[in-house]
Amino acid sequence: MRIDSISFFDHLATLMNSDPNTYELLGDIDLDMAIVMRRPDEDDFRVQLEFSGIECKTVAEIDEGAETATECWIDGSLEDWQGMFDDIAANGQATGEWTLNTITIMGDKIQLKAGDPMGWDKFHRFNQTLQDFVDAAAPALNKEASNVGS
Incomplete structure (x- = not known):
């Protein structure tokens, strides 16, 4: 499953929505x-993710520039995003320099952008939920990696 696909983010949303206890x-x-x-x-x-309550309500591919209509967006090269998801696959969760918090604070790989300070605030306020959302990819990424040699 390619990380730059709607199906990947739909899968993450399904995992979140089926795990209310977490x-x-x-x-x-x-x-x-x-x-x-x-x-x-x-x-x-580009993918828009709308979170409400304890669910990811919307996963939608968006056109160039549409990210600026959201409260915030995180922007980086596919190579750097792949690096983060490779770390998640290897460790079961993002570690060190590959966590969303670290990667966006450093800003040298993936940058946090927002139209106003509230967008920045909300990203950091909900950071652990967002981290758990992307970390949930580990089993699927590992399953896919194990199927490559099969």
Whole structure:
């Protein structure tokens, strides 16, 4: 499963929505955000994620520039996004420099952008929920890796 695909993010949303016990502990989230993955030789991939309560309510591919209509977006090269998801696959969760918090604070690989300070605030306020959302990819990424040699 390619990380730069709607099916990948639909899978993450399904995992979140089917695991209320994990997300109830973190509390409600109210965030409309986007992820931008800059592909080297083709159009960039953009996905809008709308979180409400303890669910991901919307996963939608969006056009160039539409990310600016969300509260915040995280933007980086597909290579750097792949690095983060490779770390998640290897460790069961993002570690060290590959956590969303670290990667966006450093800003050298993947950058957090927002139209106003509230977007920045909400990203950091809900950071652990977002981290758990992407960390949930580990089993699927590992299953796919184990099937490559089969």
